[in-house]
Amino acid sequence: MFVILAIVFIVILLYYFDRKQFTYWKDKGIPQLDNQTILIGDIKDLVLQRKSIAKFYGDSCVSFQSSPIVGSYFSYRPLIIINDLELAKTILATDFHYFHDRGIFIDPTIDPLTENLFLLPGEKWNNLRKKLTPLFSTSKLKMMLPIIQDSVDILDNYISDNLELDKTFITDIRDLSSNFNLTMISSIAYGTQNDCINEPNNLFRLTSLKVLDQNFFNNFRLVTALFMPKISKIFKICVFDKEVSKFFLDITKETIKYREETDINRNDFLQLFMQLKNEGLRKANGSESTDADSFTLNEVAANLFLFVIAGYETTSATISYCLYELAKNSANKKKVQAEIDELDNEEFSYEKISKLKYLENCVNETLRKYPVIPVLNRECLHDYRVPNTDLVIPKGTPIIVPVYAMQRNPELFENPTEFNPDRFDNKNSLLLSFGHGNRSCIGNRMSLIVIKTCLCALLSKYDVKLVSPLREIEFTPKIPSLAPTEKLLVSFSRRNKF
Numbered sequence: 176m177f178v179i180l181a182i183v184f185i186v187i188l189l190y191y192f193d194r195k196q197f198t199y200w201k202d203k204g205i206p207q208l209d210n211q212t213i214l215i216g217d218i219k220d221l222v223l224q225r226k227s228i229a230k231f232y233g234d235s236c237v238s239f240q241s242s243p244i245v246g247s248y249f250s251y252r253p254l255i256i257i258n259d260l261e262l263a264k265t266i267l268a269t270d271f272h273y274f275h276d277r278g279i280f281i282d283p284t285i286d287p288l289t290e291n292l293f294l295l296p297g298e299k300w301n302n303l304r305k306k307l308t309p310l311f312s313t314s315k316l317k318m319m320l321p322i323i324q325d326s327v328d329i330l331d332n333y334i335s336d337n338l339e340l341d342k343t344f345i346t347d348i349r350d351l352s353s354n355f356n357l358t359m360i361s362s363i364a365y366g367t368q369n370d371c372i373n374e375p376n377n378l379f380r381l382t383s384l385k386v387l388d389q390n391f392f393n394n395f396r397l398v399t400a401l402f403m404p405k406i407s408k409i410f411k412i413c414v415f416d417k418e419v420s421k422f423f424l425d426i427t428k429e430t431i432k433y434r435e436e437t438d439i440n441r442n443d444f445l446q447l448f449m450q451l452k453n454e455g456l457r458k459a460n461g462s463e464s465t466d467a468d469s470f471t472l473n474e475v476a477a478n479l480f481l482f483v484i485a486g487y488e489t490t491s492a493t494i495s496y497c498l499y500e501l502a503k504n505s506a507n508k509k510k511v512q513a514e515i516d517e518l519d520n521e522e523f524s525y526e527k528i529s530k531l532k533y534l535e536n537c538v539n540e541t542l543r544k545y546p547v548i549p550v551l552n553r554e555c556l557h558d559y560r561v562p563n564t565d566l567v568i569p570k571g572t573p574i575i576v577p578v579y580a581m582q583r584n585p586e587l588f589e590n591p592t593e594f595n596p597d598r599f600d601n602k603n604s605l606l607l608s609f610g611h612g613n614r615s616c617i618g619n620r621m622s623l624i625v626i627k628t629c630l631c632a633l634l635s636k637y638d639v640k641l642v643s644p645l646r647e648i649e650f651t652p653k654i655p656s657l658a659p660t661e662k663l664l665v666s667f668s669r670r671n672k673f
Contacts (some may be wrong), residue, residue, distance in 0.1 A: 200246025207246030216248030278554025282403030441492030536596035549579035
């Protein structure tokens with residue numbers, strides 16, 4: 176009898192603890208999501224993969240349209256969803272000093288590739304941003320355009336060769352653009368030639384896909400680092416798979432060693448990073464060296480790796496979604512092609528591509544409708560009073576900015592599911608697809624020039640038509656990025672311009 180009473184008492188105690196944890200935001204006067212589940216919180220639809228991250232936070236924002244912030248629980252950890260565009264801009268830019276970290280646990284001593292600009296916190300991030308920003312200048316990007324064009328030529332030749340066999344070439348544009356982008360990244364970042372388009376078993380391609388494969392272990396490592404950092408610290412859980420880390424560390428070290436031994440120079444990011452590393456070494460030998468001056472071999476590897484984990488998905492997905500929408504919308508496609516035809520398409524220079532206003536509108540509309548990273552995350556570093564309210568976000572609270580939900584909000588974008596490039600004739604349209612404020616994506620201009628160069632080459636030569644059913648794309652709940660549940664099938668055929 177005593178044992179039964181003890182068990183009942185413990186169950187009641189646990190239930191009370193569970194319910195008490197889930198009143199945290201209510202007690203602070205902040206509206207919160209409903210239907211919390213023991214151990215899970217209110218993210219059951221994410222855990223059970225019933226909804227994609229984009230849809231989950233989209234539905235959450237619709238349910239609380241009148242509240243600028245909404246409370247939520249990842250297990251027993253309280254977090255805040257930002258439900259107002261102006262507040263999001265304030266948090267990401269104006270009051271950036273309250274929210275400059277992502278709150279992801281990293282330990283470069285056991286996980287060296289985490290020492291990159293995306294993941295580093297505080298002063299370390301600030302010092303690295305200052306060092307890397309000049310490497311993404313317009314003049315540097317112009318020098319690298321021939322490398323981008325080389326990868327575009329491989330893609331062009333692949334499509335052309337397939338059209339030799341038939342009048343039309345049907346392909347999954349998502350897969351094809353992904354292989355193109357990996358080919359380009361291997362060249363422009365690592366200085367190596369890997370044809371991931373024609374060689375599906377290429378080791379660079381297969382290893383890169385391991386990084387992006389959202390299997391249980393990859394998801395567990397990422398979620399633990401983001402929402403349970405104390406667990407990551409105690410058990411020394413790495414964000415990245417050790418075999419993957421070794422591959423990208425080795426390829427960086429081997430290529431640098433080869434260039435130093437052969438005195439080879441090339442207009443790519445590896446060369447720029449090598450120069451930065453050597454400048455740091457020279458300063459280290461001087462009398463006024465500081466830690467901020469150094470740029471180690473591991474930092475070179477970690478920040479080249481950033482092209483794979485950050486640049487790959489955004490660039491390739493935007494190309495594929497844009498081509499998919501243009502294949503759906505014949506009038507928009509013909510307007511883009513007419514604009515491109517006015518150029519000398521034998522050579523798409525940086526200046527020529529920059530003049531293509533309607534193409535830019537199409538890319539921006541694609542980024543609006545399909546933000547590949549559907550949420551931004553930050554951590555509140557000090558107690559923060561939400562402007563014009565009595566609501567206070569406590570120090571240490573994770574912050575979610577639901578980009579997808581905001582960019583499909585009908586109050587901000589009329590008919591948000593409609594692909595309408597003309598809406599970006601308005602210079603005031605704000606996109607959060609590359610972030611916003613000081614911690615926005617440092618490589619956004621490079622990504623845009625890759626996207627535009629690729630689209631110019633393909634649309635100037637080929638007609639693209641939709642093969643997949645004509646409907647809105649549904650997104651898989653299995654991965655955090657915005658990925659379709661089904662293939663995006665389109666057909667390529669040679670254009671008859673005259």
